[in-house]
Amino acid sequence: MPAEKFNVFNLKDKKINTLHLSWLAFFITFFMWFSHTSLMPLIVQTFSLSSAEAKALLFLNVALTIPSRTIVGMLVDKFGPRLMFSVLLVISGGLCIGFSMAQSYEQLAAFRFLLGFAGAGFVIGIRLITEWFPAKQAGTAQGIYGGWGNFGAAAAGFMLPALAAYFGGDEGWRAAAGSAGVVSIIYAFIFYIFVRNTPKGSTYFSPKKLGPMEVTSKGDLILYVIMCVPMFLAMGVITWRLSPAGVGLLNDTVTQGIWVGLFIWFSYQVTQILKVNQENLKEGVAELHQYKFKQVALLNLAYMVTFGSEVAVVSMLPLYFIETFDVSIAIAAAMASSFMAMNLVARPGGGYISDKVGRKRSLLITVIGSGIGYLGLSLVDSTWSIAATMVVVIFCSFFVQAGAGATFGVVPTIKRRLTGQIAGLTGAYGNVGAASFLLVYSLTDATTFFTVICVSCCIVFVLMKFLLEEPKGQIAEILPDGTVELISVD
Numbered sequence: 001m002p003a004e005k006f007n008v009f010n011l012k013d014k015k016i017n018t019l020h021l022s023w024l025a026f027f028i029t030f031f032m033w034f035s036h037t038s039l040m041p042l043i044v045q046t047f048s049l050s051s052a053e054a055k056a057l058l059f060l061n062v063a064l065t066i067p068s069r070t071i072v073g074m075l076v077d078k079f080g081p082r083l084m085f086s087v088l089l090v091i092s093g094g095l096c097i098g099f100s101m102a103q104s105y106e107q108l109a110a111f112r113f114l115l116g117f118a119g120a121g122f123v124i125g126i127r128l129i130t131e132w133f134p135a136k137q138a139g140t141a142q143g144i145y146g147g148w149g150n151f152g153a154a155a156a157g158f159m160l161p162a163l164a165a166y167f168g169g170d171e172g173w174r175a176a177a178g179s180a181g182v183v184s185i186i187y188a189f190i191f192y193i194f195v196r197n198t199p200k201g202s203t204y205f206s207p208k209k210l211g212p213m214e215v216t217s218k219g220d221l222i223l224y225v226i227m228c229v230p231m232f233l234a235m236g237v238i239t240w241r242l243s244p245a246g247v248g249l250l251n252d253t254v255t256q257g258i259w260v261g262l263f264i265w266f267s268y269q270v271t272q273i274l275k276v277n278q279e280n281l282k283e284g285v286a287e288l289h290q291y292k293f294k295q296v297a298l299l300n301l302a303y304m305v306t307f308g309s310e311v312a313v314v315s316m317l318p319l320y321f322i323e324t325f326d327v328s329i330a331i332a333a334a335m336a337s338s339f340m341a342m343n344l345v346a347r348p349g350g351g352y353i354s355d356k357v358g359r360k361r362s363l364l365i366t367v368i369g370s371g372i373g374y375l376g377l378s379l380v381d382s383t384w385s386i387a388a389t390m391v392v393v394i395f396c397s398f399f400v401q402a403g404a405g406a407t408f409g410v411v412p413t414i415k416r417r418l419t420g421q422i423a424g425l426t427g428a429y430g431n432v433g434a435a436s437f438l439l440v441y442s443l444t445d446a447t448t449f450f451t452v453i454c455v456s457c458c459i460v461f462v463l464m465k466f467l468l469e470e471p472k473g474q475i476a477e478i479l480p481d482g483t484v485e486l487i488s489v490d
Contacts, residue, residue, distance in 0.1 A: 008144060015132045018195060019141060022125040025085050025191050026149025028184050029121035032096040034153035035177045036112060037315055038160050038333040042173040047105050052247040055442050057112050058315045063238045064116030065431045066231050072120040073424020078210045081128035085121060086192040092118035093184030100178035109249060126423035130412040131198045136355060139409030143351020146408055147401065150343040153314060157337030161330055205417035212273040213421045214280055220293035221277055225270055227297050231428055232266045234435040241442060291415045296422055298468045299407050300429035301460045302363055306370060306403035308433015309453045314340055316441055324382050342397040350405025360470045362406040364461060369399030371457030378450035413471035
């Protein structure tokens with residue numbers, strides 16, 4: 001299909017069908033992943049949770065997504081998105097049903113932690129869309145996939161409270177949350193039946209081995225190891241917030257055990273990174289197959305301040321609006337969901353702009369726009385009208401969502417067969433940002449929270465301004481028969 005004839009309503013085109021089936025799978029995973037935010041006031045009532053216990057659930061919700069996105073990224077590159085998305089939908093659906101049946105805070109917390117796995121579904125579709133759409137349509141297609149899929153979080157905010165009210169009773173939230181799990185399991189089989197990894201006749205490129213990402217220079221190897229550090233630090237911080245020094249969900253023994261486990265895991269990860277790349281770098285990498293890891297690192301930071309802040313903000317907004325404006329649960333959930341609702345147009349818009357005006361320029365515009373939006377939110381207080389507040393919320397959310405779309409307009413242009421791993425690492429940094437910003441919120445107040453995000457956006461803007469390179473030329477991939485295929489990224 002020619003780039004100028006991209007028609008999202010042309011259901012006779014197999015690429016378009018794959019796009020719709022993919023974003024719907026993503027939509028369902030995010031619907032489950034954020035099912036607790038709009039239902040939190042009802043969950044608090046059911047379990048008589050303290051404010052600290054409720055905030056602990058927010059941390060738990062993003063904890064597992066950090067490592068699972070990198071792991072799922074490796075697995076999807078190796079085994080293909082068709083199988084991986086189907087498996088993830090089944091597992092996540094079962095976990096969502098388990099969450100709805102929890103009878104104690106400990107069970108609730110455990111299932112909330114495990115449901116972070118659902119957030120890894122995002123990286124699977126990134127690889128799938130990369131296989132089906134040419135580079136000139138990559139930003140638009142990825143934007144539609146990410147934007148319409150991300151809307152699952154907003155839809156959960158609108159639909160789940162209504163479903164809970166429909167089912168009735170003080171625990172109607174259980175049936176509402178459980179129904180999402182049932183839908184996920186059913187859709188897993190639909191997805192597996194109708195989706196293929198690549199168009200007919202195309203080659204599915206995969207890494208030589210299942211393991212860490214391959215890099216092409218010693219400097220990139222050092223940077224890769226450095227970029228792994230914040231992910232483990234974020235999980236360590238989450239553990240600390242759940243320890244007796246924080247909300248007390250974990251005792252000292254368990255906390256120390258997790259820290260030791262994280263250190264061992266990090267050491268193992270570094271060892272594997274060095275092992276996988278040692279032989280490759282020793283022999284030298286032909287210029288044709290080289291790529292710059294700094295591009296990946298900068299995309300990680302861009303996604304940290306866009307999608308990472310988005311997750312953090314959506315997690316805290318319902319309770320924040322209740323406390324600030326003394327509105328009802330339903331109104332607070334609807335106000336908060338508007339932040340995610342912008343995904344329908346903003347994220348595809350960010351991808352489209354990335355295709356049309358340049359990858360770097362679109363990222364710079366959207367990241368600084370996000371910073372301005374968060375500056376506005378830092379000024380909001382109870383003296384503001386709800387209408388004025390919503391204007392700032394919508395302005396901010398537009399640039400944040402567009403920035404996330406622009407970020408993944410660049411991801412497919414770096415290295416085709418590593419797209420899943422690159423998307424996984426970038427996606428993990430989204431959760432690093434979410435955990436970091438939620439930590440700030442738990443220790444301070446909303447004004448400081450929004451200010452910190454604003455400053456972070458400005459720092460990332462400066463780094464990208466001077467270090468990010470506009471993707472151009474071609475990337476080379478080796479076919480199974482040993483021949484080389486050149487793929488344009490212009």
